[in-house]
Amino acid sequence: MAERLHVVLAGAGIASRREAEKLIREGRVKVNGKVVRRLGTQVVCGQDAIRVDNRPVRGSEPKVTIVLNKPKRVLTTSRDPRGRPTTAGLVNKIKTRLFPVGRLDYHTEGLLILTNDGELGHQLQHPRYGISKTYRAKVKGLPAREALGRLRSGIVLDGRRTAPAQVRIAGTTGTNTWLEITIREGRNRQVRRMCAVVGHSVMKLKRIRYGPIRLGNLNPGSYRTLTAREMKELRKCVNEGTLG
Ligand code: URA
DSSP states (O other): OEEEHHHHHHHTTSSOHHHHHHHHHTTOEEETTEEOOOTTOEEETTTSOEEETTEEOTTTSOOOEEEEEEOSSOBSSSOOTTOOOBHHHHTTTSSSOOEESSOOOTTOEEEEEEESOHHHHHHHHOGGGOOOEEEEEEEESOOOHHHHHHHHHOOEETTEEOOOOEEEEEEEETTEEEEEEEESOOOTTHHHHHHHHTTOOEEEEEEEEETTEEOTTOOTTOEEEOOHHHHHHHHHHHHSOOOO
């Protein structure tokens, strides 16, 4: 819905309506990168990027949600004091602050969603919705039927049993096995620890699906914006509480 710029600024708590008009007249307000001095200017929140003194007005930035193929040896964070590569560094061409939806370990690669839509990001991570995540794990040896059964029915980690998981053998490579594991939780290093408990340490780990979103053939280090259809499906997971 289009609204007048000074009303939006006042609504965002920047200033009173009268003071907001003054900010506009003084040339301190930008809409989509251009200084705007006309008082009746109409804007749409969430579509038009509004800045005052070059600082973004909260809630006014267009919503951006992307999927990144996080490479191995990249931290899921915005900055690392030790100077290691970060996911924020990989997406720094996007001029809005993106937050990761959950995290992948330093050595884990694959699908990571990043968004500046704080509410969506928060909801997607909420245990209430139990969004499913699918991983390909290359483990040492060939897990016996009993080990697969334990992974499926739950493993006690930190004194609490993991929720039921879907586990299947996706392939074997001589002495190792590729497992496909789908979990609905997001505990710290969950897949690695589950596999270690049944005696099959993880050598490689890649996330290939997050709810309705698939990694597809995105190269490591590349990202893409989610399609309108994917956004709709993602929102459905949290709006209707359906399981992804
Ligand atoms: N499980 C893990 O062990 N590591 C990840 O990065 C994600 C899930």
